Amino acid sequence: MKEQDVLLDVKQLSIAFQQKKQKVPIVHHISFSIQKGETLGIVGESGCGKSITSMSLMGLNQQTDTKGEIQFEGQNLLSLSEKQWREIRGNDISMIFQEPMTSLNPLMTIGKQMTEALFTHQAIGQKEAKAKAVDLLQTVGLKQAESLLKKYPHELSGGMRQRVMIAMAMLCHPKLMIADEPTTALDVTIQAQILRLLKKLNEEMDTAILFITHDLGVVRQI
Ligand SMILES: Nc1ncnc2c1ncn2[C@@H]1O[C@H](COP(=O)(O)OP(=O)(O)O)[C@@H](O)[C@H]1O
Ligand SMILES: [Mg+2]
Numbered sequence: 001m002k003e004q005d006v007l008l009d010v011k012q013l014s015i016a017f018q019q020k021k022q023k024v025p026i027v028h029h030i031s032f033s034i035q036k037g038e039t040l041g042i043v044g045e046s047g048c049g050k051s052i053t054s055m056s057l058m059g060l061n062q063q064t065d066t067k068g069e070i071q072f073e074g075q076n077l078l079s080l081s082e083k084q085w086r087e088i089r090g091n092d093i094s095m096i097f098q099e100p101m102t103s104l105n106p107l108m109t110i111g112k113q114m115t116e117a118l119f120t121h122q123a124i125g126q127k128e129a130k131a132k133a134v135d136l137l138q139t140v141g142l143k144q145a146e147s148l149l150k151k152y153p154h155e156l157s158g159g160m161r162q163r164v165m166i167a168m169a170m171l172c173h174p175k176l177m178i179a180d181e182p183t184t185a186l187d188v189t190i191q192a193q194i195l196r197l198l199k200k201l202n203e204e205m206d207t208a209i210l211f212i213t214h215d216l217g218v219v220r221q222i
Contacts, residue, residue, distance in 0.1 A: 006071075007175055007208050008057070009033040013068035015052050015061070023065060026052055034176065039202055039209040041219040050212045054180045057210070058095055059085035072176075091121045094169035098181040100161040104153040110137075110164055111149030114171060121172050136167040140197055159190035163197070170201060177201075180212045195221045 015027040027049040034040045044050050055061040057070060059077065070077040072093070080088070097103055105113055114133040118124060124132075130149070137145035140163040153161055162182065169177055179198060183191040199222060202209050213219050 005035045007034050007036045007038075007073065008210070009069070009071040010057075011069040011071070013053065013056065013066070013070065015049065015056060015067075016065045018063075018065060026064075029068070034208050034210060036175070037202070037206040037208055039199075039211060039222060041211045041213065041222065043213055043216055043219050046214050050214075051180055054095065054178045054210070054212055057178055058089055058093060087121075090117060090169075090174070091172045092174055093176045093178065094172070094174040095178040095180065096162070096165045096169050096182045098184045100158075100165040101153060103165060104161060104168075106153055108152070109149065110151055110153070110156075114149070114168055117168055117171050132171070133167075136170055137164070139170070139201075140164075140167045141193075142167070158186055159193065162186060162190075162194055166194070166197065166201070170205065170207065173205060174207055176208045176210065178210045178212070181214070182211075183218060184213070184215070191218070192221065198222060 010033065011031050012029045013027060013031070014025065014029055016023045016025040030053065032040065042050060042053070052061060052064070056064070056066050057077070059080065066078060072088070077088070111130065111133060115126065115129040118129045118132060133149060134145040137148055142148055142160065142163050156164065182198070183194050186194060195218065198209060201207055211219065211222050
């Protein structure tokens, strides 16, 4: 493995919660790395610290005591300021979760959420943002993308919502997508479709995927 092909290099990561005066260790000295465009699976039983680990890769568990190194393209993410994190989050690294309802805004149309996410990171106009949103909704296999833009999350099925989440995660063409149990809440046939979609995005857009699951059957499929 060539040094310049390494995208993410996690070294001796340890995470602990501070509970009253006691420190509760959750993750102990884990190390792994992902190459550009690679898919890596992390499998472990519920409660073993998978989500805490993925949150730390997004800079989202600042209330914890986190030690070690998270090197992303040669930069240690653990030393970033909140402002620097905001530039990376959603842009270079994005994340999809088990339950899309918790990360989609119920009060905002799909179109609004997608274009706002684009405006955060890119200097583009309304028209261009809308075209990009439509294009991505089609890429993730959603038909009638134009009319979908006007819909609210509750108007979509679970599988459709997860596709919208994936489209949102891909908006800025991230180098790494973290998928934390992305199919656990879906029934088996929809699950297989979403896994195929992630595989396709990985191959066609060259986005590396960190795939987190408690299910060995699912990780085998991806
Ligand atoms: N805010 C918190 N304070 C204290 N302990 C927590 C907190 N959040 C999660 N934990 C504990 O951290 C452990 C790992 O949780 P999590 O990363 O969600 O596991 P997984 O995703 O592998 O199911 C669990 O034992 C959980 O109880
Ligand atoms: Mg979890």
